[in-house]
Amino acid sequence: MAALINPSILSADFANLERDLHAIKSADYAHVDVMDNHFVPNLTLGLPVFDRLAAISPVPLDAHLMIDDPDRWAPQFAEAGAASVTFHAEAAQAPVRLARELRRLGARAGVALRPATPVEPFLDLLAEIDMILVMTVEPGFGGQTFIDGTLPKIRRARKAISESGLDVWVQVDGGVSRTTIERAADAGANVFVAGSAVYGADDIPAEIDALRALADA
Numbered sequence: 557m558a559a560l561i562n563p564s565i566l567s568a569d570f571a572n573l574e575r576d577l578h579a580i581k582s583a584d585y586a587h588v589d590v591m592d593n594h595f596v597p598n599l600t601l602g603l604p605v606f607d608r609l610a611a612i613s614p615v616p617l618d619a620h621l622m623i624d625d626p627d628r629w630a631p632q633f634a635e636a637g638a639a640s641v642t643f644h645a646e647a648a649q650a651p652v653r654l655a656r657e658l659r660r661l662g663a664r665a666g667v668a669l670r671p672a673t674p675v676e677p678f679l680d681l682l683a684e685i686d687m688i689l690v691m692t693v694e695p696g697f698g699g700q701t702f703i704d705g706t707l708p709k710i711r712r713a714r715k716a717i718s719e720s721g722l723d724v725w726v727q728v729d730g731g732v733s734r735t736t737i738e739r740a741a742d743a744g745a746n747v748f749v750a751g752s753a754v755y756g757a758d759d760i761p762a763e764i765d766a767l768r769a770l771a772d773a
């Protein structure tokens with residue numbers, strides 16, 4: 557399966573989001589980090605802004621909801637046009653019901669796990685979801701250091717998915733760069749979020765190509 561590169565607009569210029577979405581048009585999805593200052597100690601953007609981004613983005617949107625009560629909010633991101641909606645396992649009351657609702661609304665359904673959250677409870681439920689997001693930093697901020705201790709969890713997720721025969725994606729998010737992406741790919745990730753690595757690069761399209769080449773190697 558070819559690697560997907562999803563730059564995170566958390567590292568874009570929030571006064572120039574349209575320009576910065578066009579800057580990543582060679583990417584697979586634009587990763588949009590939604591934070592509510594409750595689930596994580598940071599606040600970014602909500603539905604009104606997301607709705608406008610969905611209307612103008614040249615690439616599909618991959619919403620990462622770092623918020624409390626995703627059971628209530630996540631379906632509205634699907635309705636706003638997100639191609640993929642990922643909610644946190646730690647915050648969801650009824651993850652299977654929510655995933656079914658997201659799929660019914662036409663979005664891919666993702667479940668995100670903080671570094672200390674086990675993947676095992678979801679391995680019997682793979683048929684209900686489209687993606688597992690293994691956080692490789694504690695969610696909340698860009699520019700943090702990749703946590704190597706998350707690699708065994710990526711491996712266990714990929715092994716269970718392979719054995720199931722299902723087409724569930726494994727996304728990694730946090731500290732992904734030219735130096736860490738191969739480790740994540742070797743462990744079994746196929747979708748790579750990169751914020752500071754992409755938007756901090758002098759040549760953004762070249763950085764996306766370089767990350768894709770390393771992940772596919």
Ligand code: DX5
Nearest residue numbers: 564695696698699731751752
């Ligand atoms: C962190 C966010 C990430 C963030 C990654 O909580 O979920 O998507 O933008 O940023 P980098 O790639 O700089 O670690």
Ligand code: ZN
Nearest residue numbers: 589620729749
């Ligand atoms: Zn994210």
